[in-house]
Amino acid sequence: MEKPFTIFSALGSGGVPVEAAMSLIGLPYAVIEAPTWEGEAQTAKVAAINPLKQIPALVTPDGETITESAAILIWLADRYPAARLGPALDDPARAQFLRWMTFIPASIYSLFWVRDDPSRLGGPDPEVQARIKAATAERILDCWRMMESQITPFSEKIGGRYLLGDELSVLDLYVTVVSRWGPRRVRFYEAAPRMAEVVKRVDGDPRLAGFWAERFPFFDGWERLGAQG
Ligand SMILES: N[C@@H](CCC(=O)N[C@@H](CS)C(=O)NCC(=O)O)C(=O)O
Known part of the structure; x- marks a missing residue:
């Protein structure tokens, strides 16, 4: 069986686009839920992996850590070109x-x-x-x-x-x-x-319907919540 990725992430966080990309690619991954904004018990989970205590942080099956949401997303698109989630090096885009x-x-x-x-x-x-x-x-x-x-x-x-x-x-x-x-x-x-x-x-x-429901659920009024702030 393919070895899984581990993603330090949290519901509604910047880890969610990374999880979405991995689910579209079809990669096996485990989520360690670490809502870093909730205090020390949560930041402690990610501190050893990312001393800045931020999520997302991805650990590859080879044990390499990648932080920075954009770097992770670009890397996934490049590493798994068959999923067509980003323009290749020679693409005009x-x-x-x-x-x-x-x-x-x-x-x-x-x-x-x-x-x-x-x-x-x-x-x-x-x-x-x-x-x-x-x-x-x-x-x-x-x-x-x-x-x-x-x-x-x-x-x-x-x-x-x-x-x-x-x-x-x-x-x-x-x-x-x-x-x-x-x-x-x-x-x-x-x-x-x-x-x-x-x-x-x-x-x-439709490919993401189940994913959104689980990782960034829609609810009545979500588009407006806190819109003034
Ligand atoms: N530059 C980082 C920013 C990551 C970030 O700000 N993550 C938030 C959660 S969405 C976080 O962990 N915040 C806790 C903190 O900054 O102390 C990235 O793009 O991945």
């Missing part, structure tokens, strides 16, 4: 694939380090914390607006079903999950109406 796969963690995901706990930079003052929450929400929306206006293969090809054309890639999985976080989907839909069509398509992908 490759440069834009790398551009946006890097933009998401550099410009958006990294803001959650302070957004999830504004006291990390803002100290204990609730007013300062509220300002950080509001300012990071605006910055995230600006980044989505910029991406919506610049993602060329997609904007040239309005009929394209996915962000890089007609095939679902790990970029689609990544944007679908990150756009579910604060400031939440309703505001993402306003900021990026064409990307909104893509993420709704990925939300509704």
